Amino acid sequence: xxxxxxxxxxxxxxxxxxxxxxxxxxxVDGPHFGGWEMYHLKGSPINPDRLYASQTxxxxxxxxxRSDDGGKTWKTPGGESIPDPYGPPAGVSNKFxxxxxxxxxxxxxxxxxxxxxxxxWEFKRVWHLExxxxxxDTVYAGVEDAALFRSTDGGQTWQELxxxxxxxxxxxxxxxxxxxxxxxxxxxxxxxxxxxxxxAAGAFRTEDGGLTWKAINxxxxxxxxxxxxxxxxxxxxxxxxxxxHRPNVLFMQKHWDVMxxxxxxxxxxxxxxxxxxDFGFPIAVHAHQPETVYVVPITSDSEHYPPxxxxxxxxSRSGGQEWEGLTQGLPQQDCYVNVLRDAMAVDSLDPCxxxxxxxxxxVYVSADDGDSWMSIVHDLPAxxxxxxxxxx
Amino acid sequence: xxxxxxxxxxxxxxxxQGEVTLEVKQPxxxxxxxxxxxxxxxxxxxxxxxxxxxxxxxxxxxxxxEQDFSNITPDTPLPEAVASGAEPFLIVGAMAGG
Numbered sequence: 001x002x003x004x005x006x007x008x009x010x011x012x013x014x015x016x017x018x019x020x021x022x023x024x025x026x027x028v029d030g031p032h033f034g035g036w037e038m039y040h041l042k043g044s045p046i047n048p049d050r051l052y053a054s055q056t057x058x059x060x061x062x063x064x065x066r067s068d069d070g071g072k073t074w075k076t077p078g079g080e081s082i083p084d085p086y087g088p089p090a091g092v093s094n095k096f097x098x099x100x101x102x103x104x105x106x107x108x109x110x111x112x113x114x115x116x117x118x119x120x121w122e123f124k125r126v127w128h129l130e131x132x133x134x135x136x137d138t139v140y141a142g143v144e145d146a147a148l149f150r151s152t153d154g155g156q157t158w159q160e161l162x163x164x165x166x167x168x169x170x171x172x173x174x175x176x177x178x179x180x181x182x183x184x185x186x187x188x189x190x191x192x193x194x195x196x197x198x199x200a201a202g203a204f205r206t207e208d209g210g211l212t213w214k215a216i217n218x219x220x221x222x223x224x225x226x227x228x229x230x231x232x233x234x235x236x237x238x239x240x241x242x243x244x245h246r247p248n249v250l251f252m253q254k255h256w257d258v259m260x261x262x263x264x265x266x267x268x269x270x271x272x273x274x275x276x277x278d279f280g281f282p283i284a285v286h287a288h289q290p291e292t293v294y295v296v297p298i299t300s301d302s303e304h305y306p307p308x309x310x311x312x313x314x315x316s317r318s319g320g321q322e323w324e325g326l327t328q329g330l331p332q333q334d335c336y337v338n339v340l341r342d343a344m345a346v347d348s349l350d351p352c353x354x355x356x357x358x359x360x361x362x363v364y365v366s367a368d369d370g371d372s373w374m375s376i377v378h379d380l381p382a383x384x385x386x387x388x389x390x391x392x
Numbered sequence: 393x394x395x396x397x398x399x400x401x402x403x404x405x406x407x408x409q410g411e412v413t414l415e416v417k418q419p420x421x422x423x424x425x426x427x428x429x430x431x432x433x434x435x436x437x438x439x440x441x442x443x444x445x446x447x448x449x450x451x452x453x454x455x456x457x458e459q460d461f462s463n464i465t466p467d468t469p470l471p472e473a474v475a476s477g478a479e480p481f482l483i484v485g486a487m488a489g490g
Contacts, residue, residue, distance in 0.1 A: 035401060059451040059485040060401055060439040076405070079435030094438045 005389040009038035012381035023367040044136040054126040078156035099162035112173035130184035142181030146198040161210035172201035200236035216265030239341040243290035253283040271320025282344035291319040296339040305336035329373030342385035357383030395480040406433040420475035423466035455482040
C-alpha cells in the first residue's frame with residue numbers, strides 16, 4: 001500500500017507527518033531545526049528521499065538543508081566541517097548572491113519600494129524550493145527580494161537566472177509579506193518551460209530554461225493596488241497551480257480574484273464566480289481531475305481570516321465559477337486562522353488527498369477529495385508550507 | 393587559543409556544544425576570529441556576517457570583557473584578555489521582540 005509523507009514548514013521548525021494510504025493514523029516527527037523559520041520543504045519527484053529545506057532566521061540568515069533519507073538526517077550541502085581546516089574552503093549552500101553588472105558592481109536593477117521610490121535588491125530568504133523533474137541534484141529557489149536561483153549540484157552552489165529581473169524589475173514592489181518569488185512550476189512536457197509568480201510583480205514564463213522571460217499578466221486587474229489596473233507587471237499574484245497533464249491550463253489566486261488561463265498564461269479570465277470572497281492565498285488542482293480546483297477564501301486584504309470565523313475550503317469541479325464550500329470536519333465557529341500560499345497540497349492517491357496547514361498550527365487532511373476533513377495535528381507553530389509526497 | 397561563544401542556533405547548526413576554541417593569527421581581531429571560525433565551520437558562513445561585503449548581520453552583536461564591540465571596525469585589535477583566551481569572545485543574537 002502507498003504511504004504518504006507530509007512535509008510541514010512552520011515558524012519554529014519543520015515537521016514530517018507520515019501515514020499509510022488510508023490517511024487515518026499519523027505519526028508526527030519533529031521539530032527539525034527547532035526555533036528556525038522553515039519556509040518550505042520539498043522532495044525530489046524522482047528520488048523521494050532527497051528532500052530540500054529552506055531554513056531561515058532574521059538573526060542568522062539563510063541556510064539550505066538537504067536530506068537523502070527522507071528527512072531522518074540532514075546536512076548543509078557544501079557546509080560540512082572539513083577535515084583540514086587550512087585546506088581550500090568548501091562551497092556554501094546558503095550563498096545567494098544576485099547577479100551583478102561588471103560595469104557598476106551593483107545589483108542589475110532597483111525595484112519599487114512601498115512608497116514608490118526605487119530601492120536596491122537585498123537578499124533576505126528562500127521562500128520556495130522546487131526540485132527538478134529529471135535530476136535530483138537540480139533544484140530551483142524562489143527568493144526574497146524576488147529572484148530565481150538554480151543549483152545543479154544538490155544545493156551546494158546557486159546561480160541566479162537574472163533574465164527574470166530584466167522584465168521591468170524596476171516596477172516590481174513588495175507585498176505585505178515582502179517582495180518574494182513564491183511559486184515555481186516546471187512544465188512536465190517541456191523542460192525548457194517554467195512559470196514563476198511574484199508578490200507583487202505578477203506571473204512570468206520562460207521557454208528557454210530561464211535565460212529570457214516574459215510577463216504573462218494580460219487580463220489581470222488590480223484596480224486598488226496599481227495606478228494602471230491592467231499594467232504588464234506589478235500585480236500581487238499569490239499563488240499559481242496547474243495539473244501536470246495539462247500544462248497550458250493555469251489557475252491563479254491573485255490578491256483579489258481567482259483567475260484562469262487556457263493558453264499558458266498569455267491571457268487570463270476571472271473564475272471567482274460564487275465564492276464568498278475572492279481574496280486568498282493558496283490554490284491547488286486535484287491530482288486526477290484537472291477541472292477540480294481548491295481555494296481557501298479569506299475575508300479581505302486587511303482581515304486575513306475566513307469569513308464568519310468558519311474555515312471552508314472551496315472546491316470547483318467545473319474549472320471555476322461554481323464553487324462549493326467544504327466544511328465537514330473543519331472548524332465552523334470562532335476560527336480566525338489563515339492558510340498561507342504554500343500551505344495547501346494534494347497527494348496522488350485515489351481518492352485524492354487534500355492537505356491544508358493554518359497559521360493556528362493545524363494541519364488538516366481530507367482523504368476523499370475534500371468531502372470530509374480531520375486534523376492530523378492541531379498545535380504546531382504557525383504553518384508556512386505543506387508539501388505532500390505519495391510514496392510507493 | 394581564542395575562546396568563542398556562539399548563540400544556541402549557530403551551535404546547533406555547526407553541531408557544537410559549549411565554547412569553541414580556535415587558533416587565531418595575531419593580531420586578534422573580529423575579522424581574524426570570524427575568518428578562523430568560518431574556516432573550521434563553513435556552514436556558519438553567511439550567518440554572522442554577509443557573504444560578499446563581510447558586514448555584520450544586523451541582528452548579531454559582538455561582546456567581550458563586558459564591552460560591546462559590535463560597531464568597531466573588524467580589523468581593530470581586541471583586548472589582550474580575549475587574545476590570551478582569558479575571556480571569551482561572545483557572538484550574540486540581538487535582543488529583538490518581546
